[in-house]
Amino acid sequence: MKAAWFDDLIRLVLTRTGIVVREQDSPLLCKEIEVLSSKQLGLTPTELLMSLHQSKTESSKVWRELLALLTVGESYFFRDQGQFSLLSDHILPELIAHKCESRRLRIWSAACSSGEEAYSIAIMISQLLPILAAGQQWDITIVASDINQAVLDKARAGIYSAWSFRRVDPAVKEMYFTKQGDGWKINQDIQNKVHFCYGNLLEDQYPSLGSALHDFDLIICRNVFIYFQAETVNKIASKLADCLNEHGYLIAGHGELGLRGIKGLETKSLDNLVVYKKGNTTPIVMPPVFKPIAAAMITIPMIQAAPTITVKPIKPAPVFAKLLQEAKTLANQGQYDMAALNCQQAISMNQDSPQPHFVLAQIAEVQGRRQESKVILKKALYLDHEFLPGYVELFNIYLQEDNKKLAGKMLASALHIVRNLPGHTPVHLYDETNASELLTLLEQFQTSL
Known part of the structure; x- marks a missing residue:
């Protein structure tokens, strides 16, 4: 059961900023706010709520810390x-x-x-x-x-x-x-x-x-x-x-x-x-x-509509390939619900393929459901232990979370796979990127972890 202060806080955030907190995110967010309140601000949750009511979103420390928790702070150059x-x-x-x-x-x-x-x-x-x-x-x-x-x-x-x-x-x-x-x-x-x-x-x-x-x-x-x-x-x-x-x-x-x-x-x-x-x-x-x-150059895109070559060849039926292609296209157009439906249909046709799970994970990440994205990516890797994009995406997520230990594990797995590929091999689901280019990029991060 959620604490009363949490419901009041979420309503206040909605009124002052317009940000909606989804029901599925509430349990984890409630715990994160409790930690923020006690360890970083030295307040009880009730005192935090009172301080938020009494202060401005622009100038107060409590709003600054809360909004840093609620909003996505990761981007990159020439995104999209x-x-x-x-x-x-x-x-x-x-x-x-x-x-x-x-x-x-x-x-x-x-x-x-x-x-x-x-x-x-x-x-x-x-x-x-x-x-x-x-x-x-x-x-x-x-x-x-x-x-x-x-x-x-x-x-x-x-x-x-x-x-x-x-x-x-x-x-x-x-x-x-x-x-x-x-x-x-x-x-x-x-x-x-x-x-x-x-x-x-x-x-x-x-x-x-x-x-x-x-x-x-x-x-x-x-x-x-x-x-x-x-x-x-x-x-x-x-x-x-x-x-x-x-x-x-x-x-x-x-x-x-x-x-x-x-x-x-x-x-x-x-x-x-x-x-x-x-x-x-x-x-x-x-x-x-x-x-x-x-x-001019796209190194690692999120969801792209063109590539169909896989690192570990899977021979899907034409209907499966069409569903997956349409899912990626719909996701690129922002039609996430329709894209997810296509992915689920593709999964029902080929339960052993990690590909539709990967697209679902990227949709979840784009929509801010990072924990769900991690679960789906782990499912994809369970289906195929050599599924390179899964390791790369999990590395990216853990890096954003400043979890260097897990980021390093994912990076090591990705490097092990990509080093065993011919340099010209197209990397599945990463349009216009081959194994040599991906290896160069990943090795840059290896020195910084």
Whole structure:
């Protein structure tokens, strides 16, 4: 039975931040808050609740610690190849063309986490402007906000571990980052382009001329709405729409917002991805653009729709292969329930295959159900002790949890398998990555554990 204080705390979090705590996460979260309260804050849970009621989310230590516990603080550079390709090939060139007279571009990375997204945008713009606006001086403003003060501190420091570069061309890392100790620091000229600030998407008043939150040409708010109730999503999306200039774009995570009919936003499909545009305007037809090198290499994607070659060959029936393919495609589009249904059907057809379990684990991880993801990955490894992606994903999870002992065990198992593969072997479920490339990446982490 849950404590009364916990239910009151969850209701307060919902009222002040919009964050919904799912029933299945409550038992573990209750224990984590008890530890936080007693060991880190020196308070009883009841005293913690009282302090939360009496303080502001932005300035108090109790809210800072609680929100660090409740929100996801992990990201990486150029996360989501499809959306960054859409930005470089269509949206940013269109916006630059529309703003050629004022030469002023304003961008907001809402819920920016540890800053990789905002810095990725700054890098991309630094590559695009010499191509699209050669010889011109532009005023570029990139605002990045998050409710988690701890990740904002990391973002302002601008120092990242090798894992944050798992989708980055090494040439980009060499060009825009400098080695510093065990990490890599973003170059000062890129860092100066991004302004980080605290932001509560539910409580804050925006648009506001008294703050930086107004008149944006592009707002990116990804993988945030999945934590909110429908009415909260509509309220926040309407406020974001009011912050957009004419012709401005709002980009959400795959499948977020849906067809909710947010006033002032037009739903558009570009390269089979859904985005939202301010007003009913006709986009400018742009000439071909050379793609920046930042999006050129994908090292370890989450869920990709193309590969079918396996490290340990399994010969599934065509129907099984089709179900698995559709599951990965649906997951990439954000249709997680449908993807999970396909996975379950695939499991019923081939109970010995780890593949559908792997996709289910990644869906759980994307939706914030990390403990469930670990259980599913262990099931996949039980089915196939040589299932390389399972070890790599568990290594990633344990690394994020700062469990170096278990991360090291998973890494050792992954290295043992990948070292026995021919270098050119495509790694199953990791599109565009072969065994040699994966080995190089994993060995970088071996020295840091």
